[in-house]
Amino acid sequence: MPVRQYIEAIHDGLSAEMAADDRVFVLGEDVGVRGGVFRVTSGLFEQFGEARVVDTPLAESAIVGVAIGAAAVGMRPVAEIQFADFILPAMNQIVSEAAKMRYRSNGDWSCPLVVRAPYGGGIHGALYHSQSVEALFAHVPGLKIATPATPADAKGMLRAAIRDPDPVLFFEHKKLYRLLKEDVPDEDYIVPLGKAAVRRQGDDITVISYGYVLHLVLEAADRLASEGITTEVLDLRTLRPLDEEAILSAARKTGKVLIVHEDNKVAGVGAEVSAMIAEKALFDLDAPIARLAGPEVPAMPFAPPLERAYLLDVEKVTNAMRELARF
Amino acid sequence: MPDVKMPQLGESVTEGTVGQWFKKVGDPVAQYEPLLEVVTDKVTAEVPSDFDGVLQEICVQEGDTVSVGTVLCRVATPSDRTAQVPAHVSDVSVQTQPQENEAAKSGANVPQSSSEGAVTQPxxxxxxxxxxxxxxxxxxxxxxxxxxxxxxxxxxxxxxxxxxxxxxxxxxxxxxxxxxxxxxxxxxxxxxxxxxxxxxxxxxxxxxxxxxxxxxVEATAIRKTIARRMVDSKHNAPHAWTMVEADVTRLAQFRDTAKVDFKRREGVDLTYLPFFIKAAVEALKRFPEVNASWVDGQIHYKKRVHISIAVATDAGLAVPVIHDADSLSIAGLAHRINELAAKARSGRLTVDDVQGGTFTVNNTGAFGSVLSQPIINAPQAAILSCESVVKRPVVVDDAIAIRSMVNLCMSLDHRVLDGWVAGQFLQAVRERLCSFGAETVLY
CATH class of the missing domain: 4.10.320.10 (E3-binding domain)
Known part of the structure; x- marks a missing residue:
């Protein structure tokens, strides 16, 4: 199995789906000749030509709008939003059109659309290149939201997203792009959407996370293991629909749950996970459900010390986990 | 085993007298059953038991006056677990004697709980x-x-x-x-x-x-790097150490008069460090043997002078390098130090910024140290610590004078250098420092 970076795995998944299905095409700002600002679509323009790798104007609403139209007539568009921060001009298209297409047409029409967007901070991107926007969409019925945390998941989930008959938002944590390498299968495989993954087994506390910070959690769990604290770590992978069975089972295993995400806390994904556990697993809880998340400030600061203060790190995660273990 | 204590039978009441015990030691008592009668200057009241149990011990005899809260008796309860419940001697029923009607009024609404009767738990x-x-x-x-x-x-x-x-x-x-x-x-x-x-x-x-x-706590990566380098240096380089003291009174006076103007003109503080570095650089030019490294049985003499300086940051120690420090004026050094320190503190040092140092000047005086034994920044041959400039009484021309003194401490790799050269080098640094004064040109 070849060792691939997270970003290469996404490129490979995209390329494989385009090769396998003529209906799949890519559109977005600078995805063609330039190969994407992060180089995710590098080489696709040369391989598949300008009809299937389409450079668009700087108009996110148009990118997604065009993709919805193409999806409606049977294409499989993969739209790239250069940074998740810029997805907001396309919010109306995604929420009011893509998410409602199947419902509104009583199942006559569907919208097999993928919107890819790099999100998250820690790369000195400041206000407009660091946001986590997943919670804004997690509220919307009719959407699926994928947030893979590993290269193999990124490839497998992207292929699943492209084959999905309904709109999928595919959020790629940009800090992971070149941070992680692992064995990624060459063969045709998918990682199904809506399925969480247990990343580590333990019986003192359960930590539920996703995206980049999942790796902080795993590192913290390693540290705590030397203190005799064992951690069950669940990677949500898909934020909508949430894998209820896996969440409840992980929560029940230890009765002590900490939810960790980079996005801010209020009305975030952690709130939904927490409410689900409170509704369905109250009598298995041994401690108040805890959340560790970004602060309630409007944006990621630019100054490096402030950016560090904003972001979670292994220290903060370890402390929160240790505190829960001691309760 | 819960205690029964003297209840407070009225707002200003601080003590009470045991009138009569209704029970003897060994008698079974039921919850709410009166145990004894208490007489105060306002009321006479019965004190009931809060528990089912057996009267175990009477602590205050009839006729004795004790203050509120004093243990009156102990009741053994059948279950251990009852003992964990804090024992309140609340609900004291106040039975007013007929002839004490008035007192009853004040007493009737009084019976608050006595102080907690809880047994201290192990x-x-x-x-x-x-x-x-x-x-x-x-x-x-x-x-x-x-x-x-x-x-x-x-x-x-x-x-x-x-x-x-x-x-x-x-x-x-x-x-x-x-x-x-x-x-x-x-x-x-x-x-x-x-x-x-x-x-x-x-x-x-x-x-x-x-x-x-x-x-x-697992050490951070930077901490581990520092640890490894320190151990390597101490392990590989036999450290010798020496110190001289320098009279920098003239430099201190000059700096005091020049610093406000310098700050206004240059935008950076005029600290002692650029003077120390200037003196060290010039001494290195005189004694190039010090600007060297021990490498596998060979001594590499460095022709260029790149000075490492230590900068404390939140993340740990950073050691950026002033390249070709011998080509910079004191003002130029001040700017370079300021720039590197700012980069270090904001985590923006590049690889070039931290590479190639040939000698280290460590400004330990910045945190008030007057004496230090620095560890050599391997593979360099020596490190100079410049301590705090402090006013001390010293002998000048057989008289005692108050002078601004600084200790210059140096650790050297004894494989490369001997005391003779190191001593001469330090003398050169000292002489240069002593020579700084009103006529010194900063540019």
Missing amino acids: APRPSGRFSPAVLSLAEEHHVDLADVTGSGEGGRITRKDVLVYLEHRQSHATATTEVKPDTARGVQSPPPTRPTSPSTGLPERRTESADADVEV
Whole structure:
């Protein structure tokens, strides 16, 4: 199995789906000749030509709008939003059109659309290149939201997203792009959407996370293991629909749950996970459900010390986990 | 065993006299049954028992006057667990004697609870607040939570505590079916994973892992790098150490007069460090043997002078390099130091910024040190610490004068350098420092 970076795995998944299905095409700002600002679509323009790798104007609403139209007539568009921060001009298209297409047409029409967007901070991107926007969409019925945390998941989930008959938002944590390498299968495989993954087994506390910070959690769990604290770590992978069975089972295993995400806390994904556990697993809880998340400030600061203060790190995660273990 | 204490029978009442005991030691008493009569200057009242039990001990005899809160007697209760409930001698029924009608008025609304009659407990017991998981498990497995030792915060019974208890109960149950009755003393032993301290009987927390008083933290990557480099240097380079003191009174006076103007003109502070570096650089030019490295049995003499400086940052120690420091004026050095320190503190140092140092000047005076034994920044041959500039009485021309003095400490790699050269080098640094004064040109 070849060792691939997270970003290469996404490129490979995209390329494989385009090769396998003529209906799949890519559109977005600078995805063609330039190969994407992060180089995710590098080489696709040369391989598949300008009809299937389409450079668009700087108009996110148009990118997604065009993709919805193409999806409606049977294409499989993969739209790239250069940074998740810029997805907001396309919010109306995604929420009011893509998410409602199947419902509104009583199942006559569907919208097999993928919107890819790099999100998250820690790369000195400041206000407009660091946001986590997943919670804004997690509220919307009719959407699926994928947030893979590993290269193999990124490839497998992207292929699943492209084959999905309904709109999928595919959020790629940009800090992971070149941070992680692992064995990624060459063969045709998918990682199904809506399925969480247990990343580590333990019986003192359960930590539920996703995206980049999942790796902080795993590192913290390693540290705590030397203190005799064992951690069950669940990677949500898909934020909508949430894998209820896996969440409840992980929560029940230890009765002590900490939810960790980079996005801010209020009305975030952690709130939904927490409410689900409170509704369905109250009598298995041994401690108040805890959340560790970004602060309630409007944006990621630019100054490096402030950016560090904003972001979670292994220290903060370890402390929160240790505190829960001691309760 | 709960105590019964003298109740406060009125707002300003501070003491009471035991009028009559209705019970003797050994008598059974029922809850709410009067134990004794108490007489105060305002009322006469009966003190009831709060518990079912047996009067165990009478502490205050009839006719004695004691202050509110004094233990009057002790009642042995049938169950240990009752003893954990704080004993209130509340609801004192005040029976007014007919001739003391007036006093009754003030007394009637008084009977607040006496001070708490709780027996001091040897161990903190669960508060009675249990998590849903603990309650569910206890219900499912018919566990009396009073039998379970809590290991959580404040002695809280955790879900794991119940599971451990169940496991122990189960293994004990299977064991006793095979074991003869005379070995049943095993019942008394606590579960092996929850050892208790012999002195207090309290459960020891996390005894199976690290000492609870010690927080174990994995060193950061930068910390580990510092550690490795320090160990390597101390291990490989035989450190010799020497110190001279320099009279920098003229420099101190000059700096005092120049610094405000300098700051206004240049935008950076004029510290002592650029002077120290200037002096060191010039001394290195005179004694190039010091600007060297020991490399596998060879000595590499460095033709260019790149000065490493230590900068403390939140993340740890950073050691950026002033390249070709011999080509910079004092003002130029001040700017370069300021720039590198700012980059170090904001984590923006590049690889070039930290590479190639040939000699280190360490500004330990910045944190008030007057003497230090620096570890050589390997593979350099020596490191110079410039300590705090302090005013001291010193002998000048057989008179005692107050002078601004600074200690210059140097660690050297004795493979490369001997004391003779190092000493001459330090003398050169000192001479240069002493020569700075009003006529010094900063540019």
